[in-house]
Amino acid sequence: MIKKEGSFKYLEIKNISKNFGETFVLKNIHLDVFKGEFLCLLGPSGCGKTTLLRIISGLERQTNGDIVQDGLLISNSPTEKRDFGIVFQSYALFPNLNAKQNIAYGLENKKINKKEIEKRTNNLLRLVGLEKYSDQFPSQLSGGQQQRVALARAMALSPGLLLLDEPLSALDAQVRSKLRNEIKLIQKKLNLTTIMVTHDQTEALSMADRVVVMERGHIAQIGTPFELYKNPITPFVADFIGKMNLLKGKYDKKNCVFYYLNNRFLISQNTEYSFLENCLLGIRPEDIEIIKFRKNIEKEENILRVKIKEITYLGTIFRLTVVLESKLEENIFVDVISNQVISNNLKIGDFIDIKLKKEKIKLFESNL
Amino acid sequence: MYFKKNFNKSFNILLLRILIIFVFILVSFFIIIPLLPLFLKSFSDNKNNFIGLENFINYIQNPSLTQSFINSLKVAITTTFFSVLIGFIYAYALTRTRLPLKKFFNTFSLFSLYIPPLAVAIGLIYIFGKQGLITQGFFGTIPGFDINLYGFNGIIIGEIFYCFPQALIILVSALNLSDQRLYEAAESLKASPLRKFLTITLPNIKYGLMNSFFICFILSFTDFGVPKVVGGNFNVLATDIYKQVVGQQNFAMGATISIYLLVPSILAFLIDKNFQKNEASLISGKSIPFKPRKNLIVDSIMFIFCSLILILVIGVFSSIVLASLIKIWPYDISLSLQNFRFSNVAGNGYEPYFNTVFMSIYTAIFGTIFVFFTAYLVEKFKPLKKIRMLIYFFSTLPIAIPGLVLGLSYILFFNKPSFSVPFLDFQIFNPFSLLYGTMGILVLANIIHFFTVCFISATTTLKQIDKEFEEVSESLKVPFYKTFLRITIPLSLPTILEIGSYYFVNSMITVSAIIFLYPAKIPVSSVSIVNMDDAGDTASAAAMSTLIVLTSLSVRLIYEFTSRNVSKKSSVWINPLET
Known part of the structure; x- marks a missing residue:
């Protein structure tokens, strides 16, 4: 305060x-x-x-x-x-x-x-x-x-x-x-x-x-x-102030790794999270990057391969609704500036890779 | 540590509490407590000895008296059925069809509200009575037709005249609340007209329909005027009470019959109240009012139906006026004003007329102030919730108390100079007894008799006034009574005028509430109609009825004129811009 x-x-x-x-x-x-x-x-x-x-x-x-x-x-x-x-x-x-x-x-x-x-x-x-x-x-x-x-x-x-x-x-x-x-x-x-x-x-x-x-x-x-x-x-x-994607998963405190389905996310060590195991990963749509489609993404950090489900025009930005192939019902929102969508010719149904910026990731206690 | 402001209790809240308690005491003493001596009386003989249920047993064992109870029920059920049916068709024609001359039909449909039931009965005598226009075929010019007016038939016709406009008012306002979009949605789903009627129209007006059943039942079950004049040998409870009290001075039996009259009314009241409790408006503020389409067949049928009703209403009224102007019906049909002299013993000249006018003016003034202030205290404030709920309940009750019962209970209560406290040898002075034998008790009886309708109408208006006005005033440190005078009253002025005119008109035409109460030195015109009719002087009774109707109509015209001016003046702040 x-x-x-x-x-x-x-x-x-x-x-x-x-x-x-x-x-x-x-x-x-x-x-x-x-x-x-x-x-x-x-x-x-x-x-x-x-x-x-x-x-x-x-x-x-x-x-x-x-x-x-x-x-x-x-x-x-x-x-x-x-x-x-x-x-x-x-x-x-x-x-x-x-x-x-x-x-x-x-x-x-x-x-x-x-x-x-x-x-x-x-x-x-x-x-x-x-x-x-x-x-x-x-x-x-x-x-x-x-x-x-x-x-x-x-x-x-x-x-x-x-x-x-x-x-x-x-x-x-x-x-x-x-x-x-x-x-x-x-x-x-x-x-x-x-x-x-x-x-x-x-x-x-x-x-x-x-x-x-x-x-x-x-x-x-x-x-x-x-x-x-x-x-x-x-x-x-x-989620009330702005928009936040919330992914439910497990947190490995020792290694500072968050597991979401089969994906690993490295978490910045700046913040000490006191809670254990089941928790929520939070990331704002504007803190997710689209990166060029690459062959072997396994080596890269914090990257998900997703399919575009919807594209909504919000003025200066586009909001993409994307889903993992293994979890179609969970929407992830990604905000990208308009030019990027147009220059990459993104369409519904395309597969893209997105990167969750490590330093922007937050963890929340899961009360579910 | 903080400084504690020395607030005590706010003066305004204290004043408010005192006012609410004061009004509670008034409504208790004017509505509920007078019924207690009536109940006590029904359990005692005429020397005030407690005799338990003996009166009630005597009543049941007397076949002519039980017959009256059955007769009253018969009258009430038949009247209710026809009044609501006619009222519904007429209201439907006014609101849901392209009835030609709608404004005309609308205005004149309520004409019979200004004719006392007594006068309706007198008018019926001149049309359907032994020497009536129809019975004698217009003075023998065409073949006559006798409907056997005196008895059940006459009562039913008279009561329908009396009850139909009441049902009409309720049903018109229920049918006016409609939503065009519901009908359009139904049409897009290919619903038939019957299906639309059954699934949209009827459910929307069910509360109004139920309410009109209840009002008509109570009015016709308890009415005294019509059966008194055209009842013949067909006795009903109301005429029985009158005979017991006025004819035989048997107050105990009068009280007993009153209970038989009161209980079904209260039951009907409670059933209706319980039913209305679930009312939730199905029509939102955003709804688009229904716009009827042209339908030649329906519109013409409705036109014929409404014209027939109006011809009957106007016919009855004209026959009253005509009867009052004709020298000796049917032997000397030349016109004269001699019937307006009221020179016979039963007449008392013009004194009863002027007494009635003054009584009605006082009722209108004091009744409006009392009713509006009561509704304001109940509706607008938070303190003393339970007491305010009781005031509300008491205020809705008078509609279920028949005028004769109210009158009788008022005599029993107000003529006691003191109350004795049970088990103690102690007497408390009854301050209300000072009213007994004065004009005051007549005014009070009228105020209470017509209280419910006025109270509901004041409450409805106050509900529509933003409750945040009071909160804003509080935040601006303006005491509530200033806001009441400066904001609430100006905003409610149309309703206040309406209540005043309602009180005036009903006090002019009522007979049941005051027939036991009027002091010998203050004769009133509706009672003198009863007496003149009893004495066989029907023409003078018709003349007095004419005077009453004309006075009520003029007051109503003055009201229309004033309220039009008021609404012109306030139109600047009544039509809000769309924001």
């Missing part, structure tokens, strides 16, 4: 659990969020990420554990006494109030004079770039504009913490990537501690300072996007 220079723990989540009778939604969650940080809770649906966000906001109550915000214990405080702003997936804009009234909704309840409210509302409208739309009702705004109103409304009371619950998932792809950058800019400009829930890994990787990958009610791994990509500690994280 990184600790930024001069940053301090703004939010501490201590041993939070949530269960409904026997079923656990969250189990012993520990998490520190630093001041000014953009943190993403990432995971598939049902992993408990939204529940965790709702517990932080007080909209739901934990079964066990404590939450400390800015040095104050808030575990049992009601929502209205907590210091945060929230944007929901549906935005939940009040349909009978226009953009400006929506943003001012929380301000009007405070004992602030009208001029001050007007000033702050206009500042917020400017911040999200909606000065021209202040009189429009939500139904007259586009999805992206509605999203910005919701964001401005959440920031109206200058909260210390911003909570975003899948804020972009209702938008189409283009608007989404534009808003991603905007939210990030505003967040950095205000140095606003932010927690965002998402199931979209691209969104998490492109926006977050740190990502918390969650799986079935617990935290699988916490780290910067690059750390998670480079050093996933479980096969789940490996």
Whole structure:
């Protein structure tokens, strides 16, 4: 876990659990969020990420554990006494109030004079770039504009913490990537501690300072996007952040060799793997090379002879789905740059040799 | 060590809990608790001695009384069958065919909702009665035809008039939820029209169908107005209760018969509730509404069918109006307004009419506030889940409590100045007894009598309002009551107006809930229709019925006008853009 220079723990989540009778939604969650940080809770649906966000906001109550915000214990405080702003997936804009009234909704309840409210509302409208739309009702705004109103409304009371619950998932792809950058800019400009829930890994990787990958009610791994990509500690994280081929086999610790069917793979000795025998070999599609077809591959290291089953065009690269002749049902994915496919005239049904880069191979404990 | 913020409990949550408990107490005292003295009464004699099941045994051993029970069942089953059948065909014509003049048929089909069942019965007398238009062949111009109105036939016709629009409303909304794509998929799989009907249409409306059976059964099983006027010697439970209580002052037997009336209704209610529990919408938000195709044969048959129904409805209404304007039917058929003087003893002039109008206005105002607030507390908040579930259950119950039973239980409960605590020599003052003998008790009886339909409609609307509005408000530190006033009420305004108009119209036409309750100094018009009819002054009864129908219709027109303005004003935020 990184600790930024001069940053301090703004939010501490201590041993939070949530269960409904026997079923656990969250189990012993520990998490520190630093001041000014953009943190993403990432995971598939049902992993408990939204529940965790709702517990932080007080909209739901934990079964066990404590939450400390800015040095104050808030575990049992009601929502209205907590210091945060929230944007929901549906935005939940009040349909009978226009953009400006929506943003001012929380301000009007405070004992602030009208001029001050007007000033702050206009500042917020400017911040999200909606000065021209202040009189429009939500139904007259586009999805992206509605999203910005919701964001401005959440920031109206200058909260210390911003909570975003899948804020972009209702938008189409283009608007989404534009808003991603905007939210990030505003967040950095205000140095606003932010927690965002998402199931979209691209969104998490492109926006977050740190990502918390969650799986079935617990935290699988916490780290910067690059750390998670480079050093996933479980096969789940490996396959959720990017793509990872996972081959089940046996590991010979003494000789640093992994056996997969009849094939041997040399494993880099840099990492000490504590587990034994049955385990998974992981390698990303982009870490597999296609090499020239050679007669006697037995002498070469970490090479498999495979048959091309499918070729999928993904833009700048092709993804090949290849299989071993001895194990047709197990797909291995290989990413190659487009030129290589075209110049080698690769076709479905061709046999090729692929090389798994030794230093990129990871081993995971097999829990199967 | 961390600083502990001094939060105690939030004031808003405390306020919310108090409000929920307060509403719980109100619905308990207005719906459930008044039934207890009724049960007690049914186990006692008229001097309040406990006699166990003796009343019930007496009842079963009295052949004329048991006959009434069988008669009521017969009426209810026959009416339910025909009302749902007619309602279904009419609803099908409105939603699934290219019926010509659909808008016209749609509007006028609900016309009989504004005619009190009593008035329907009076209208029937002028058409099918001894001196009726059809019986006498339009004053002897063509051969007459006697359907033997007084008795089973008359009751059935009157009840169908009363129940059919109720079934129609439920079935139209059930049939409106359709998905064109299912029919297209079935067609692509070469399904016959019958197969499509049996495998798509029917399963989709089974909950609505069941619900309309249940509503029609309860309404016709417990109705008092129609059998009172055209029942003749065909006794039913409702008229028996009236005779026991009003005629013989035998409250104990009245209470006993009430139990016989209440139990089948509650059973029907529970069966329906259990059935509806499994309801899961088969139609998703993304479905494409069904678009009927032209089919000359079906469309023409439907047109003839719907026209016949409408002619009957309008015929009954016209005959009421006509009867009220004709001097002495059928001897002097010149027009006059003399029947509108209500100068006879039973009439009391215009006092009953104005009392009824005020009663209906009060019911509309207080009923709407109470029902909407109750639904809001039950639907929108998390605290006190069990109590909120009980409030919900109590709120759905009144539809199964027959008006006469409600009225009788209200007398027994509200006229007690104090309750005695069992086993202790101790009396508690009954604050609700202050309402007894005032307009208040009539308003309250009406509010509760029609509570369920209003409650369900308020709940449905509130469900459609994003529950995250409350959560956003909390995060913005805005207390819930401000959001209620500023967001929830404006968004629910169409439904609130609808509930108000429903309360008004039903309070105008109801008789059963208030016939035992109305204080002598506050005569009401529906009761005076009963009395004028009893006294043989049918023309004045028709005149009063005309006034009631016209008032209800005008209020409905005002409602349509207002709600159109409201929706014009809100159309800006009601039609969301596609995002």
